[in-house]
Amino acid sequence: EAGVAQSPRYKIIEKRQSVAFWCNPISGHATLYWYQQILGQGPKLLIQFQNNGVVDDSQLPKDRFSAERLKGVDSTLKIQPAKLEDSAVYLCASSLVTGSKNPMFFGSGTQLSVL
Amino acid sequence: AQTVTQSQPEMSVQEAETVTLSCTYDTSESNYYLFWYKQPPSRQMILVIRQEAYKQQNATENRFSVNFQKAAKSFSLKISDSQLGDTAMYFCAFMKPPTELTFGKGTLLTVNP
Numbered sequence: 001e002a003g004v005a006q007s008p009r010y011k012i013i014e015k016r017q018s019v020a021f022w023c024n025p026i027s028g029h030a031t032l033y034w035y036q037q038i039l040g041q042g043p044k045l046l047i048q049f050q051n052n053g054v055v056d057d058s059q060l061p062k063d064r065f066s067a068e069r070l071k072g073v074d075s076t077l078k079i080q081p082a083k084l085e086d087s088a089v090y091l092c093a094s095s096l097v098t099g100s101k102n103p104m105f106f107g108s109g110t111q112l113s114v115l
Numbered sequence: 116a117q118t119v120t121q122s123q124p125e126m127s128v129q130e131a132e133t134v135t136l137s138c139t140y141d142t143s144e145s146n147y148y149l150f151w152y153k154q155p156p157s158r159q160m161i162l163v164i165r166q167e168a169y170k171q172q173n174a175t176e177n178r179f180s181v182n183f184q185k186a187a188k189s190f191s192l193k194i195s196d197s198q199l200g201d202t203a204m205y206f207c208a209f210m211k212p213p214t215e216l217t218f219g220k221g222t223l224l225t226v227n228p
Binding site: 040 | 119157158159160161162165206208214215216217218219220221
């Protein structure tokens with residue numbers, strides 16, 4: 001089965017610019033997650049969707065970050081305007097349904113560099 | 116809130132030998148899950164092994180096994196017969212059901228030929 005697809009793989013922008021990342025989860029997976037992984041740290045959850053509804057966005061900096069999952073399939077994460085501290089790898093993950101018995105599958109991430 | 120501590124930023128092991136990666140966590144929850152994830156240079160997080168807190172038996176997956184000490188809040192990963200392909204960052208993670216996942220900072224494991 002195909003894995004979680006993410007694009008682009010790399011992105012370099014200047015501060016105050018905007019950027020968008022795209023994620024296509026595994027077919028049939030209802031739950032989708034966006035994680036931010038800063039260099040030298042483990043991933044941190046930004047937002048979780050169940051189908052096209054938001055389950056948890058408590059750690060999403062809503063003044064600059066936004067995410068949507070139209071039609072409950074693909075998802076886009078946007079940063080506007082970007083700051084230097086947003087430099088990180090942005091990982092998308094999906095699982096069949098919400099629940100710890102269902103394994104979470106990760107994509108290869110988008111590495112963002114903000115100059 | 117939960118915290119996960121991996122005290123070994125880097126480790127190395129010779130091919131075919133055994134290595135143990137340490138992880139401790141802090142929580143007041145009684146029902147939770149623990150995971151080890153592997154992140155190779157491709158950046159994709161790959162699930163290595165999972166342990167349910169209510170199970171006393173340590174989980175095993177082929178060459179990978181854990182030593183789960185619930186009272187001590189310790190969850191170490193043992194890799195037997197290390198292979199070059201095991202070279203990666205390894206993250207310990209704690210899950211508060213249903214999906215609140217907290218990662219440690221990771222341990223970089225290098226397997227030397």
